[in-house]
Amino acid sequence: MKRVFTILAITGLMLFGAAPKAVAQDATKTEKVAADATEEKTFHQELKQRFIEGGPFFMGIVLVALILGLAIAIERIIYLNMATTNTKKLVNKVDDALASGGVEAAKEVCRNTKGPVASIFYQGLDRMDEGVDAAEKAVVGYGGVQMGLLEKNISWLSLFIALAPMLGFMGTVIGMIGAFDSIQQAGDISPTVVAGGIKVALLTTVFGLIVAIILQVFYNYIISKVDSIVNNMEDASISLVDLLVKHKK
Numbered sequence: 001m002k003r004v005f006t007i008l009a010i011t012g013l014m015l016f017g018a019a020p021k022a023v024a025q026d027a028t029k030t031e032k033v034a035a036d037a038t039e040e041k042t043f044h045q046e047l048k049q050r051f052i053e054g055g056p057f058f059m060g061i062v063l064v065a066l067i068l069g070l071a072i073a074i075e076r077i078i079y080l081n082m083a084t085t086n087t088k089k090l091v092n093k094v095d096d097a098l099a100s101g102g103v104e105a106a107k108e109v110c111r112n113t114k115g116p117v118a119s120i121f122y123q124g125l126d127r128m129d130e131g132v133d134a135a136e137k138a139v140v141g142y143g144g145v146q147m148g149l150l151e152k153n154i155s156w157l158s159l160f161i162a163l164a165p166m167l168g169f170m171g172t173v174i175g176m177i178g179a180f181d182s183i184q185q186a187g188d189i190s191p192t193v194v195a196g197g198i199k200v201a202l203l204t205t206v207f208g209l210i211v212a213i214i215l216q217v218f219y220n221y222i223i224s225k226v227d228s229i230v231n232n233m234e235d236a237s238i239s240l241v242d243l244l245v246k247h248k249k
Contacts, residue, residue: 058171058204062164066211069160072153073218080225083150085115087236094121095243103128116146116229117236124240132244139237146233150226157222161215168208175201 090113097105103125110122124139175198 058167058174059207062167062171062204062207062211065160065164065167066214069157069164069211069215070218072157072160073215073222076153076157076222077218077225080150080222080229083115083229084225085113085117085232087117087232087239090117090121091236091239091243094125094240098243116150117233120146120233120237121240124237124244128244132241135244136241139240143233143237147230150229154219154222154226157215157219161212161219164211164215165205165208168205168211171204171208172201175199175204 090109093109093113094106097109101108107122107125110118110125120139120142123142124135127135127138
């Protein structure tokens with residue numbers, strides 16, 4: 001009988017003792033989930049952590065490529081936007097100036113107008129005294145100079161576009177070499193041994209591709225902008241030669 005009461009007492013203690021323990025464990029889990037929710041990392045913190053995990057050397061070089069590429073792209077975009085001119089309006093102004101005040105009045109209009117088209121017009125008008133053929137040659141020659149100014153430093157941007165993924169792939173190779181070195185030292189191929197090297201390899205590749213994609217978007221925009229300005233320059237040059245022939249007569 002005593003043995004029965006002892007068993008019942010132990011069972012009761014286990015049941016009533018387990019309940020507070022379970023409640024305490026549930027409360028601990030809830031607090032942990034709440035702490036994890038409050039400690040959720042922002043995008044900037046996550047990016048910073050991944051950057052550090054990828055290795056400071058190659059990730060730093062990729063970051064430098066991104067900064068230099070963006071600097072060149074922003075400078076080119078500002079320059080090209082300032083170089084954009086309403087060519088039809090300029091042609092009409094030059095036509096009116098030639099009709100009312102002659103070549104000097106037209107040159108004054110070009111001096112007061114920004115952009116490569118106005119500079120080309122000025123060079124053509126400056127050679128007007130030597131004849132229409134000389135003015136046309138001046139327009140064509142100076143048009144090539146302005147085209148070179150529009151395309152300045154774009155080759156460096158394409159270099160950084162090609163360099164960023166190459167650096168990422170190099171980091172991938174180095175990360176894989178580190179993984180195999182860890183396998184050789186540990187004498188085991190467990191996931192824990194190779195995880196660090198593989199993570200470095202993947203992170204450098206991802207960051208290199210992201211940099212290349214960002215710079216490629218800017219590069220395509222700049223190229224399209226240059227093509228648009230060059231087409232306007234060519235059309236405006238033809239219109240200028242026609243005006244010079246008309247007013248020469």
